[in-house]
Amino acid sequence: MDINKILNADILDIIFEGRNKEYGAYELRKTYKKRLTTAILSMVGVCLLVFVGVLLANVVKSDKPVQMLVQDVQLADVKQEEKKPEPPPPPPPPKVEPPKIEITKFTPPKIVKDEEVKEDEKPPEQEKLEETTIGTINQEGEKSDVVAPPVEQSTGVVEAPKVQAEDYDKEFKTVQIEAKFPGGAAAWQKYLQRNLNSEAPVENGAPPGNYTVIVSFLVDKNGNISEVQALNDPGYGTATEAIRVIKKGPAWTPAVQNGRNVIYRQKQSVTFQVAEG
Known part of the structure; x- marks a missing residue:
């Protein structure tokens, strides 16, 4: 290409200088802007048609009267289950009293005159003591093999603790x-x-x-x-x-x-x- 034509030539002509322009690539590049513009305009037109269609549809719908349907709703009676009374608690088991055991009162031996011995203070016979339980009272009942130990009677006198004698000669x-x-x-x-x-x-x-x-x-x-x-x-x-x-x-x-x-x-x-x- 001549130097005088370069300043006024298109960039596309400069690129395809000396090449086969009829192959198709030259034609595609040369018509690219035209095709891009046509595509954009077509897309805008389609969008406008869709927008207008939606707008007209809403206008047509708004002309129709709006009806509200009101229905009476009745609540079904829900019956609550009645609580059944709880059964009364079982009665407590009958109290079983243990069988009474025969007890013979133990009387500590004392040396006194015969006329001073009271009837209820006489010591029991030795044979009877072997067949009964010894205790602090007299009680009738069944005989038991267990013999209660004799109870020592307290005199009510409390002795003071013995203090060790001090050695005053040390x-x-x-x-x-x-x-x-x-x-x-x-x-x-x-x-x-x-x-x-x-x-x-x-x-x-x-x-x-x-x-x-x-x-x-x-x-x-x-x-x-x-x-x-x-x-x-x-x-x-x-x-x-x-x-x-x-x-x-x-x-x-x-x-x-x-x-x-x-x-x-x-x-x-x-x-x-x-x-x-």
Whole structure:
């Protein structure tokens, strides 16, 4: 195709340039738009015809009078089934009382004079006891092989529980009232301060510090002191000095347990202080 004709030529002519245009493909492509337009218009026409037909049909129907049919409906009588009365419950079985058993009252044996024995308190004969049941009442009935045990009669007196006797001669470690120095704790502190040789550890070369001795001793029922011993010994003569002072002390007020004086184990701590020189 010439250069001058290309600008004005159809795209279809350019594609089929130099090809067989009578084969059919050229003709189909060239008439494609025309056929598409014809198909669309035909479809639109068919749709319009259908729409108009439906519209006319509705108009024709609307011209006819509308009739309503009303019918009387009668409800059938439904009969409910009558409840049958429930049968009465069966009567309870008759109460069968157990047969009475022959019982002979047991009378505890007592040694009394013959004229003091009442008729109803006489003990039954031994042969009769072997053939009857022993109980607390007299009752007539059938004989049974079971023999009831005799019932002990209560006297109505309740004995108090026996309390084990306290041994007041033993050494007590806990008491109701502890032993005490005459005049109380304050007097005991004064006694120790006045009689202890506080220089005892210094005299024995103790270095600065506190030295505590725990002394144990007995206070008997009369308040006398015995068995004085040190439970520990820090050394430097502290234990010996504490024992000496407690041994030479006066009698104490004894400890009390259940209102009675008892032997009591007393403990006392004594502290010696050595200051730096």
